[in-house]
Amino acid sequence: MSDEASPQVLVAGNPNCGKSTLFNALSGGSAHVGNYPGVTVERTTASLQLGSEQIELVDVPGMYSLTASSPEEQLAVDALTESNTRAVICVVDATALERGLYLPLQLIESGVPVVVALNMMDAAARIGLRVDTKRLSELFGSPVIPVVATKRRGLDALLAALEEQLDSRTGVAKPDVAYPAELEADLATLAPAIARWRPQTPASQHRVFALWCLLSLGEDSLRGVPDDVRNAVGSIRRAAAEHGRNLDLEIVSPRYVWLDRAVAETCSVQGSKPSWSERIDRVLTHPIAGISIFAIVMFGIFEALFAGAEPLIGAIENLTGFMQAQAAAILPPGVLQDLVVEGIIAGVGNVIVFAPQILMLFLFIGFLEDSGYLARVAFVIDRVMKGVGLHGKAFVPLLSGFACAVPAVMATRTIERRRDRLVTMLALPLMSCSARLPIYILVVGTVFAGQSLGWFSAGAVALFSMYTLSVLVTLAAAAVLRRTVLPGPAPTFVLEMPPYRWPSAGILWINAWRRLRVFLVDAGTIILAMTILLWALLSFPKSTEVSEHYATERAQVLRSASSETTKAEALHALDAREAGDQLAHSLGGRFGHAIEPVLRPIGFDWQIGVGIIGAFAAREVFISTLGVVFGIGEADEENKPLREALRDARHADGSPVMTPLSGVSLMIFFLLACQCMSTIAVVKKESGSWKWPVFLFSYMTVLAYLASLAVYQGGQLLGYG
Amino acid sequence: MKRSLVDLPLGQNAEIASIDCERRLSRRLMEMGLLPGTRVRIVRVAPLGDPIELRVRNYSLSVRRAEAAKITVRPEGAV
Numbered sequence: 001m002s003d004e005a006s007p008q009v010l011v012a013g014n015p016n017c018g019k020s021t022l023f024n025a026l027s028g029g030s031a032h033v034g035n036y037p038g039v040t041v042e043r044t045t046a047s048l049q050l051g052s053e054q055i056e057l058v059d060v061p062g063m064y065s066l067t068a069s070s071p072e073e074q075l076a077v078d079a080l081t082e083s084n085t086r087a088v089i090c091v092v093d094a095t096a097l098e099r100g101l102y103l104p105l106q107l108i109e110s111g112v113p114v115v116v117a118l119n120m121m122d123a124a125a126r127i128g129l130r131v132d133t134k135r136l137s138e139l140f141g142s143p144v145i146p147v148v149a150t151k152r153r154g155l156d157a158l159l160a161a162l163e164e165q166l167d168s169r170t171g172v173a174k175p176d177v178a179y180p181a182e183l184e185a186d187l188a189t190l191a192p193a194i195a196r197w198r199p200q201t202p203a204s205q206h207r208v209f210a211l212w213c214l215l216s217l218g219e220d221s222l223r224g225v226p227d228d229v230r231n232a233v234g235s236i237r238r239a240a241a242e243h244g245r246n247l248d249l250e251i252v253s254p255r256y257v258w259l260d261r262a263v264a265e266t267c268s269v270q271g272s273k274p275s276w277s278e279r280i281d282r283v284l285t286h287p288i289a290g291i292s293i294f295a296i297v298m299f300g301i302f303e304a305l306f307a308g309a310e311p312l313i314g315a316i317e318n319l320t321g322f323m324q325a326q327a328a329a330i331l332p333p334g335v336l337q338d339l340v341v342e343g344i345i346a347g348v349g350n351v352i353v354f355a356p357q358i359l360m361l362f363l364f365i366g367f368l369e370d371s372g373y374l375a376r377v378a379f380v381i382d383r384v385m386k387g388v389g390l391h392g393k394a395f396v397p398l399l400s401g402f403a404c405a406v407p408a409v410m411a412t413r414t415i416e417r418r419r420d421r422l423v424t425m426l427a428l429p430l431m432s433c434s435a436r437l438p439i440y441i442l443v444v445g446t447v448f449a450g451q452s453l454g455w456f457s458a459g460a461v462a463l464f465s466m467y468t469l470s471v472l473v474t475l476a477a478a479a480v481l482r483r484t485v486l487p488g489p490a491p492t493f494v495l496e497m498p499p500y501r502w503p504s505a506g507i508l509w510i511n512a513w514r515r516l517r518v519f520l521v522d523a524g525t526i527i528l529a530m531t532i533l534l535w536a537l538l539s540f541p542k543s544t545e546v547s548e549h550y551a552t553e554r555a556q557v558l559r560s561a562s563s564e565t566t567k568a569e570a571l572h573a574l575d576a577r578e579a580g581d582q583l584a585h586s587l588g589g590r591f592g593h594a595i596e597p598v599l600r601p602i603g604f605d606w607q608i609g610v611g612i613i614g615a616f617a618a619r620e621v622f623i624s625t626l627g628v629v630f631g632i633g634e635a636d637e638e639n640k641p642l643r644e645a646l647r648d649a650r651h652a653d654g655s656p657v658m659t660p661l662s663g664v665s666l667m668i669f670f671l672l673a674c675q676c677m678s679t680i681a682v683v684k685k686e687s688g689s690w691k692w693p694v695f696l697f698s699y700m701t702v703l704a705y706l707a708s709l710a711v712y713q714g715g716q717l718l719g720y721g
Numbered sequence: 722m723k724r725s726l727v728d729l730p731l732g733q734n735a736e737i738a739s740i741d742c743e744r745r746l747s748r749r750l751m752e753m754g755l756l757p758g759t760r761v762r763i764v765r766v767a768p769l770g771d772p773i774e775l776r777v778r779n780y781s782l783s784v785r786r787a788e789a790a791k792i793t794v795r796p797e798g799a800v
Binding site for chain 1: 768780
């Protein structure tokens with residue numbers, strides 16, 4: 001955050017107008033990402049030297065108008081009225097002027113000095129559009145500067161105009177929009193309430209504020225609006241409705257009348273070529289070709305996240321392992337070594353292991369968004385998403401959930417409304433992510449090895465069922481959340497289909513990198529802390545009895561007459577068994593024992609219970625924890641001794657723990673439970689409070705338990721297991 | 722002759738007569754330039770039949786059928 005005094009210049013604009021590109025071009029990519037207080041909207045700022053002055057550029061979220069009904073939409077107005085706001089650069093897509101000039105008109109009306117950056121002038125020239133910017137500047141009473149942000153053209157003129165606007169602090173000439181007389185009377189009625197609310201605002205702006213209130217208030221969730229203003233607006237609106245007047249129309253319509261006249265006077269189209277976008281769209285939204293291309297693109301993203309990131313993830317894991325070995329060699333054995341190796345280095349590893357998928361997903365999403373295809377993805381798939389109360393834009397995050405919920409939750413930020421975003425991020429952790437696969441493989445290899453169901457292997461059927469179930473449960477969860485926890489109107493789908501454009505690689509990279517950096521800092525801290533906590537839980541207290549017992553056994557092995565290799569093997573086995581016994585003695589181990597009565601009805605024993613506790617770090621850790629629990633040492637899902645140990649495990653009554661039925665129960669538990677602290681951390685980061693991750697963890701755990709209970713008990717009643 | 726925007730044949734120009742959706746949506750549509758008197762046409766229907774893509778004020782906007790049903794239009798050339 002900046003200190004109060006430093007002057008700021010806002011960069012505002014419609015979505016897809018190239019605002020971020022211009023912001024990056026002006027700031028040279030050296031931006032600072034923070035948060036607006038109270039809402040989970042990022043506040044990107046950069047400092048800029050303008051003449052003798054150091055100003056702060058603030059990237060305001062994309063918007064079509066200043067009208068607001070939610071705290072998120074209110075940000076722009078709040079920023080505009082901050083005392084240190086000196087001017088606004090309003091970016092406008094020159095190819096969509098007839099609508100694009102609405103926002104700058106509203107801004108100029110508000111009385112703040114505005115410089116209009118008429119962006120994408122090259123694209124405008126290609127479709128034969130000519131704009132008399134000099135005349136447009138006169139009409140607006142504010143400079144209109146043609147720029148091409150991607151090619152850094154026109155930036156000097158833009159900054160010069162901005163400097164001039166900052167120097168001339170005289171009142172800005174305003175376009176004279178002619179509102180109906182009845183409306184003017186209403187504005188006058190409202191003015192005293194506004195004056196009481198904002199005594200520091202010059203009287204000349206009370207009318208503008210009144211306009212904003214009349215258009216914004218009512219069924220809103222805006223903050224800080226005093227009751228007498230609300231009441232005044234309420235009675236004006238009621239009176240207007242009684243007379244059959246539509247106040248919103250009375251405000252918006254005259255603005256467009258003014259704009260239509262200005263555009264007619266300053267813009268001309270010479271020779272219209274069929275636009276590229278139109279031709280591309282004929283293919284990309286075609287019933288057959290469109291859906292095929294859609295499927296190919298989505299599959300490509302999925303494949304890249306799922307398989308393409310694998311080598312990088314492997315490399316990071318190897319590096320983490322290497323660092324752990326180095327630390328273990330340097331530090332003397334003991335608690336400090338364990339803390340560094342299994343707590344800190346493992347924790348840092350747990351954070352950066354997400355980097356490849358986050359970078360990849362945001363490069364993809366950036367490409368889809370900047371090219372204009374993301375809007376078409378939503379257009380093509382919205383029909384399906386609508387059925388469960390989701391927005392078409394929820395598709396890419398949901399699909400990414402198959403690979404990993406962490407980048408997928410981050411990807412929900414492309415969804416505009418907070419409520420829609422929350423529903424999506426609370427449902428998508430139910431998608432069967434890649435960390436669940438090793439568990440399915442372990443279970444299938446343990447209980448279904450060599451069995452078949454008709455023509456298919458039992459394992460393949462089980463795997464396929466898990467993935468199908470995950471999709472169904474995710475969609476059902478979204479539908480239920482929409483009706484219960486996050487009720488509200490189904491998301492409306494009013495989405496601009498921007499023209500296709502070739503994205504700039506530099507911008508894609510800057511944005512993806514920024515996302516990653518924010519994740520590493522914000523979510524990373526939580527993940528690191530949780531790793532250390534979990535390590536402590538599964539390491540302490542240590543039993544001296546156990547260590548003394550194994551010390552004696554080691555001494556016996558060393559005294560025995562067998563060969564050196566046999567001795568080494570025996571010692572290694574002793575280490576593994578000691579680790580298992582120590583784990584059973586730790587707080588986490590005892591907790592696993594304590595919850596066994598709860599786990600029995602779903603077919604698990606205390607050892608699986610300890611595995612589940614360890615798996616809170618990440619699902620696949622279940623397997624290595626089981627390896628320790630069973631005294632095997634390091635193990636992966638293909639590990640034969642682990643499978644055998646699982647098959648041999650017996651309940652107190654002598655019955656086997658792992659049966660096909662308890663195996664299915666275990667897979668369903670892991671499919672549905674939120675066994676992933678990183679998901680918790682990233683939902684905390686993206687939702688802005690602990691309330692939602694706690695809710696997520698609770699509902700998923702309850703759901704998982706009940707589903708496993710139904711499967712296991714139902715299965716037993718039917719005679720399985 | 723007024724009719725609902727969803728019933729407008731693909732590609733035919735029309736003039737918006739009224740927008741009768743809930744306030745938030747109609748305000749949004751108006752601020753995005755869909756006002757009584759504005760020319761509009763349907764340029765495309767999504768492969769699964771919904772939503773539809775409109776061309777208005779030289780840009781493209783997609784809306785769901787349920788939303789378009791609440792916009793009435795006067796087709797051009799109709800009496």
